[in-house]
Amino acid sequence: MNAAFAKGLFKRFSIALQWGCAAGGAGFLFSFIYVAAKSMSYPFHLEWMEGQVIDVISRVTHGLPVYTEPSIDYVPFIYTPYISTFPLSCLIYRR
Numbered sequence: 152m153n154a155a156f157a158k159g160l161f162k163r164f165s166i167a168l169q170w171g172c173a174a175g176g177a178g179f180l181f182s183f184i185y186v187a188a189k190s191m192s193y194p195f196h197l198e199w200m201e202g203q204v205i206d207v208i209s210r211v212t213h214g215l216p217v218y219t220e221p222s223i224d225y226v227p228f229i230y231t232p233y234i235s236t237f238p239l240s241c242l243i244y245r246r
Contacts, residue, residue, distance in 0.1 A: 203228065 206225065207217055218227050 200228075 210217055
């Protein structure tokens, strides 16, 4: 096998690998977008804590404490809410 042939073969393999990775990444991206779009119109909670997170965001935007004694209307989480997305969620929820 001469050097020029090996170099050309390596270049073609490299380009094919790049296109394969790009196609795989695009496939995952489009799959995520599809699932996210279908989930937005789903009438039920997809995760068991989803409704509680909305209640916590509502309490924060109305100036109520997040951690208080449990009552029939509100029982707080035993741990902190999602710190990274919580402030953004409060800003989006505020009307």
